[in-house]
Amino acid sequence: xxxxxxxxxxxxxxxxxxxxxxxxxxxxxxxxxxxxxxxxxxxxxxxxxxxxxxxxxxxxxxxxxxxxxxxxxxxxxxxxxxxxxxxxxxxxxxxxxxxxxxxxxxxxxxxxxxxxxxxxxxxxxxx
Amino acid sequence: xxxxxxxxxxxxxxxxxxxxxxxxxxxxxxxxxxxxxxxxxxxxxxxxxxxxxxxxxxxxxxxxxxxxxxxxxxxxxxxxxxxxxxxxxxxxxxxxxxxxxxxxxxxxxxxxxxxxxxxxxxxxxxx
Numbered sequence: 001x002x003x004x005x006x007x008x009x010x011x012x013x014x015x016x017x018x019x020x021x022x023x024x025x026x027x028x029x030x031x032x033x034x035x036x037x038x039x040x041x042x043x044x045x046x047x048x049x050x051x052x053x054x055x056x057x058x059x060x061x062x063x064x065x066x067x068x069x070x071x072x073x074x075x076x077x078x079x080x081x082x083x084x085x086x087x088x089x090x091x092x093x094x095x096x097x098x099x100x101x102x103x104x105x106x107x108x109x110x111x112x113x114x115x116x117x118x119x120x121x122x123x124x125x126x127x
Numbered sequence: 128x129x130x131x132x133x134x135x136x137x138x139x140x141x142x143x144x145x146x147x148x149x150x151x152x153x154x155x156x157x158x159x160x161x162x163x164x165x166x167x168x169x170x171x172x173x174x175x176x177x178x179x180x181x182x183x184x185x186x187x188x189x190x191x192x193x194x195x196x197x198x199x200x201x202x203x204x205x206x207x208x209x210x211x212x213x214x215x216x217x218x219x220x221x222x223x224x225x226x227x228x229x230x231x232x233x234x235x236x237x238x239x240x241x242x243x244x245x246x247x248x249x250x251x252x253x254x
Contacts, residue, residue, distance in 0.1 A: 006243035006244060006245040007243060007244055007245075008242060008243055008244075009239045009242055009243055009244040023150055023164060025152055025161060025164065027161055032159035032160075033159075034152060034154055034161065034217050036210065037150060037152065037210065037215040049239065049242070079238055079239075079240060080238070080239040080240070081235040081236075081237060081238050081239065081247075082235070082237045082239060082244070083163065083164065083234040083235050083237075084227055084228065084229055084231075084234045084236070084237075085234070088164040088234075088235075090161050090235040100211055101211065102211055104211075107210040107211045107212070107215075108208040108209070108210050108215075108217040109208075109211070110208060110209045110210075110211075111206055111207070111208050112136045112176065112206075112207045112208065112209065113206060113207070115135060115136055115176070116133035116134060116135055116136055117133060117134055117135075117136040117209070118133040118134075120208075
């Protein structure tokens, strides 16, 4: 459902932090589960939209990070959304395999309650 | 489901950025919709856990921001989760009223596709 006439999107109209980055939340299209949060710069936003393959910006390596490039656990972009302040992205994705480098389907596998923390999602079986 | 014996949680074990903040994603417990992203410091994490009412840190005002304090659109914490890097929080919440200050149920009401952006969620009717 579109509520207004679409306007052209320019990644440079997003609000980036002082390192030129914007947080991007990945959510599973099929289950609604929040999978991970990582960062993008304007170029990785453009690359993600152009390729349909989610491409973050690796802060530690200072380079494009096409999700799944080494693990095979790609994220195909279904829809990109931007929030009211234009300083956060929501990526609706089709996730291949587990999203987390620990082999769990989501990075948010630790729950906090009653002053304690506990793992609530197990790693996927290998294969 | 708990996969290991719970260990005591200390907010100071989270990884905060150079401003002492950690991003917190709010997701609706009832619908699974991602509602918003805001920031917390260690004190607001502790306050949120103690009170059960989601309390962010307002970067613009430099003070606690108990969500809904002025709007009445509170977020009751159902569960807090932390990601694998301990540098992002996921808050499963029961949202009262719309989460967005624009009176929409989610801040992520703008979708980007085919090089254009368009609003896909309308403001809630008043009342």
